[in-house]
Structure formats: C-alpha cells, structure tokens
Amino acid sequence: MAKFILIGSGLAGGLLAAYLGRRGYDVDLYERRTDPREGNIIGGRSINLALSTRGIHALEQLGIADEVLRHAIPMRGRMIHPATAGQAPIFTPYDVDPNKHINSIGRAALNTTVIEAAQRYPNVRVHFNHRCTDVDLDGAVAHLAVSGVEAAVSAANPQVTARGDAVIGVDGAFSAVRQSMQKKLQKFDYDESYLAHGYKELTIPPGPDGSWQMEKNALHIWPRKSFMMIALPNPDGSFTCTLFWEFEGPRSFATTKSDDEVCDFFREEFSDAVPLMPTLLQDFKDNPTGSLVTIRCAPWFYKDKIALVGDAAHAVVPFYGQGMNAAFEDCVVLDECLAQFPDNRKRAFVEYFARRKENADALADLAVQNFIEMRDKTASRAFRAKKKLDHFLEAALPGIYLPLYTMVTFTRIPYATAARRARVQDRIIYGSLAVVVLIAALVMIRLIV
Ligand SMILES: Cc1cc2nc3c(=O)[nH]c(=O)nc-3n(C[C@H](O)[C@H](O)[C@H](O)COP(=O)(O)OP(=O)(O)OC[C@H]3O[C@@H](n4cnc5c(N)ncnc54)[C@H](O)[C@@H]3O)c2cc1C
Numbered sequence: 001m002a003k004f005i006l007i008g009s010g011l012a013g014g015l016l017a018a019y020l021g022r023r024g025y026d027v028d029l030y031e032r033r034t035d036p037r038e039g040n041i042i043g044g045r046s047i048n049l050a051l052s053t054r055g056i057h058a059l060e061q062l063g064i065a066d067e068v069l070r071h072a073i074p075m076r077g078r079m080i081h082p083a084t085a086g087q088a089p090i091f092t093p094y095d096v097d098p099n100k101h102i103n104s105i106g107r108a109a110l111n112t113t114v115i116e117a118a119q120r121y122p123n124v125r126v127h128f129n130h131r132c133t134d135v136d137l138d139g140a141v142a143h144l145a146v147s148g149v150e151a152a153v154s155a156a157n158p159q160v161t162a163r164g165d166a167v168i169g170v171d172g173a174f175s176a177v178r179q180s181m182q183k184k185l186q187k188f189d190y191d192e193s194y195l196a197h198g199y200k201e202l203t204i205p206p207g208p209d210g211s212w213q214m215e216k217n218a219l220h221i222w223p224r225k226s227f228m229m230i231a232l233p234n235p236d237g238s239f240t241c242t243l244f245w246e247f248e249g250p251r252s253f254a255t256t257k258s259d260d261e262v263c264d265f266f267r268e269e270f271s272d273a274v275p276l277m278p279t280l281l282q283d284f285k286d287n288p289t290g291s292l293v294t295i296r297c298a299p300w301f302y303k304d305k306i307a308l309v310g311d312a313a314h315a316v317v318p319f320y321g322q323g324m325n326a327a328f329e330d331c332v333v334l335d336e337c338l339a340q341f342p343d344n345r346k347r348a349f350v351e352y353f354a355r356r357k358e359n360a361d362a363l364a365d366l367a368v369q370n371f372i373e374m375r376d377k378t379a380s381r382a383f384r385a386k387k388k389l390d391h392f393l394e395a396a397l398p399g400i401y402l403p404l405y406t407m408v409t410f411t412r413i414p415y416a417t418a419a420r421r422a423r424v425q426d427r428i429i430y431g432s433l434a435v436v437v438l439i440a441a442l443v444m445i446r447l448i449v
Pocket of ligand 1: 007010013031033046049050130131132170171172175176312323324326
C-alpha cells in the first residue's frame with residue numbers, strides 16, 4: 001500500500017488521516033503545534049464552529065458523527081438583535097422543517113475526536129511539533145523543523161525529512177505545501193483577497209446558575225449594516241461572540257482604542273449584550289484581531305505526488321459556516337476518487353480536483369455574499385418576508401423549490417449546482433411575482449377606467 005505524508009492535523013488533516021487509514025494506506029501525519037489534548041487551544045481561530053449536513057455526512061462515514069454531536073448545541077435559526085435599545089430580538093428559523101438545524105461545536109473537541117479517530121488505525125502515526133518548511137514535489141518529501149519534546153529527542157537533528165509516495169497539504173490557509181507548489185511550479189494559479197473587515201472573539205459567560213444568558217438554540221446576530229457581531233452557544237453555558245468590523249475607517253478597530261471608546265461603541269451598538277459581557281474590555285484588548293481571507297488556487301495537485309485539501313486549497317470567509325464542512329467534503333471526495341482509481345493516484349487527484357474546484361469557487365462567492373446578507377439584510381422586514389416566502393414555497397413545492405441556504409446547509413447538493421439552481425428559482429419566482437403584480441395593476445386600471 002502507498003504511503004501518504006499529511007501535513008497539518010487540523011480539522012481536515014485528522015479526518016483525512018482516518019479516511020486514508022481506513023483504506024489501509026500507511027499514513028504519517030505531521031502537525032506543527034503540540035497535541036491539542038495537552039490543552040493547546042488553537043489560537044487565532046474560532047473557538048466554536050457551525051457543523052452542518054456535509055460535515056456530519058463526512059463524520060458519519062467514519063462512525064464518529066454521534067460522538068461529535070453528543071457535545072453539539074443545535075441552533076434552529078437566527079436570533080436577530082435590533083439596533084434600537086429595548087427592542088426584543090426576533091427569531092427566524094433556518095428552515096420550514098423545525099428539525100433542521102446547524103450545530104455549534106467546539107473546535108478543540110472536534111479536532112481531538114478526528115485525531116483520535118485516525119489513531120485507531122495502527123497504520124496511522126501522528127507527529128506533533130513538526131513544522132513543514134518545504135516540500136520536494138517530485139520526490140514527495142517533506143522537510144520538517146522539530147520543536148518541543150520531539151526536538152529534545154532528536155536534538156542532533158532538529159530537521160527531519162518525511163518521504164512518502166504522496167504528500168498531502170492539509171495545512172490550512174497559509175499552507176507550506178501550497179507555497180512549495182507556488183515557488184516551484186511554472187503554472188500555478190494563485191489568488192488571495194482580504195476583506196476590509198477583521199474579527200475579534202469575545203465572551204458571554206454562563207449565568208450564575210451555569211445556564212445560558214440568551215436563547216441557547218439559536219445563532220445570535222447583531223446586524224449593523226457595515227459590520228456585525230454574532231454569538232454561538234457553548235456546552236458550558238457560555239457564548240462565543242465574534243465581532244466582524246472594519247480594520248480601518250472613522251469608526252473601526254484602528255480608531256477604537258481607549259477603554260472609553262470601546263465601551264461607548266459597544267453600548268451604542270450592542271446595548272443588550274454589554275450587560276452580559278463582564279470581561280468585554282479585557283477580551284477586546286487581549287484577543288487578537290484576525291483577518292478574513294479568500295484563497296483560490298489551481299491546480300490542487302502535482303502529478304501523483306502532491307495534493308491540497310481543505311483551507312490549503314480553498315480558504316473562504318466564514319459567513320456561510322461552511323469552510324470546515326467543505327474541507328470535510330473534500331476528504332469524502334478524495335477518498336472516493338482514490339477508491340475509484342486504486343492503481344492510478346494521478347487520475348484520482350485529477351478527478352478530485354475536477355469534482356471540487358468549481359464548488360469551492362462557488363462557495364467562496366456565496367460566503368462573501370452572505371456577509372452582506374448577515375450584517376445588513378437580516379435586520380430588514382424584507383429579509384424576513386423573503387424567508388417566509390422561501391419557507392412557504394419549500395412547503396408548497398416539496399423537492400421542487402429549495403431555498404439557497406437550505407441547499408448549502410442541509411443538503412449535499414454541490415455548491416455550484418446550488419448557486420445556479422437558486423438563481424433560476426429566484427428568476428422564476430420574482431418573474432412570476434412581477435407578472436402577478438402587473439396583471440393586478442391592469443385589472444385595477446380596467447376597473448377604475
Ligand atoms: C472566525 C472563523 C469562524 C469559522 N466558522 C466556521 C463555521 O462555523 N463552520 C465551518 O464549517 N467553518 C468555519 N470556519 C472555517 C474553518 O475554520 C476552516 O475552514 C477549517 O478550519 C479548515 O480546516 P483545515 O484542516 O483545512 O485547516 P485548519 O483547521 O487551519 O488546520 C490546519 C492545520 O495545519 C497546521 N499547520 C499549518 N502550517 C503547518 C506547517 N507548516 N507544518 C505542519 N502543520 C501546519 C495548523 O497548525 C493546523 O493544525 C471559520 C473560520 C474562521 C476564521
């Protein structure tokens with residue numbers, strides 16, 4: 001059996017190692033950080049994430065979905081917090097079917113679960129404190145710098161090499177494997193674009209009795225037109241809030257520095273949340289401001305030697321809650337392609353890329369569009385009316401009409417197909433509505449004249 005070197009044991013790395021281990025491949029998984037089970041919280045990334053149908057399906061294939069979902073908190077819809085102080089939040093369900101929900105899960109716990117799933121296979125070995133510095137593409141060799149305890153063991157040689165039949169970069173948005181492809185391949189398309197907004201995580205702790213201080217089964221949104229805050233529930237009764245705000249500008253991270261400025265901003269914009277955030281100032285000062293990047297590249301493979309999976313191939317902004325779900329779907333598709341072409345890994349990589357690229361590009365666009373929807377449109381009556389119409393049509397035309405959010409979140413319809421289908425549906429619905437309005441107007445005129 002072939003040997004795979006995997007770089008990065010984040011969410012997709014652990015899962016892919018489990019998939020490859022199950023197929024009987026020899027797998028060495030190298031991760032630059034220490035073991036997450038030693039309390040190594042992944043700094044700079046979100047503490048919790050929304051897991052939905054695509055991700056759950058990927059976990060189910062390995063029999064670990066129940067284990068993950070046991071710790072999840074179902075979120076059945078959006079709880080919109082109006083800008084006007086004193087106004088009650090408004091709940092909009094995600095789907096006409098009340099059983100359809102997304103799941104708030106802790107990143108660290110999920111990461112541990114997928115790594116442990118991989119380690120159940122004796123042919124999978126996980127090496128922490130190994131940072132990939134370069135990849136020899138033709139040789140399928142990864143060069144790694146060793147740190148921590150592992151460095152002490154190999155003190156004479158803190159650099160090691162890992163040789164396999166193929167190297168897979170599952171090392172996130174700033175992938176070292178992808179950088180080696182960028183440097184060494186003549187034809188490698190690469191594009192990165194940053195939003196003008198950054199993000200900062202803040203906390204709403206549990207109430208005195210350990211319970212949630214806001215509705216637990218919802219994703220909370222404070223839409224404020226050009227920026228927003230969201231909050232996802234955690235199993236310990238707390239919420240992790242994320243403020244998405246402009247880096248620069250008259251009112252932005254750059255201009256809001258002093259304690260008074262921070263407090264004034266929050267009191268003005270998020271008046272109902274502030275009393276629930278006793279550590280607001282400290283969190284604001286201590287927590288890093290992250291950036292939001294979309295990365296597109298091509299190809300995601302080199303011969304039968306190298307492949308990219310997850311954020312390494314296609315980082316997207318987090319506004320559809322799909323980055324990890326899409327990364328998990330990559331693992332399913334790559335596994336299927338390897339099964340389809342067991343003796344031709346290049347063919348498997350080509351097929352994997354062909355099946356995923358268009359969909360990753362579609363998701364990247366959807367994710368940016370959804371930022372505008374979340375931060376601006378969710379506050380409006382028109383948005384709520386559109387959601388009601390969506391749900392009415394979904395119930396009236398089962399299997400025929402599916403809202404875009406439903407297709408992306410609650411089905412495994414490829415992202416690009418979902419986006420195309422939604423455009424066609426919108427044209428038909430709005431076209432029909434326009435015709436109805438026109439006919440009604442003509443009838444009225446006829447009656448009056
Ligand atoms: C604020 C925010 C909120 C999000 N919310 C959601 C959500 O609700 N739902 C969702 O589906 N997605 C969400 N995402 C996206 C999600 O976090 C990513 O899509 C997902 O983590 C991608 O998994 P990955 O394994 O490809 O990359 P990562 O999770 O980034 O893992 C990469 C791993 O590689 C390691 N690594 C990096 N470089 C090297 C190296 N040189 N050598 C060795 N190891 C290396 C890293 O330490 C890390 O462990 C969110 C992202 C952000 C920023």
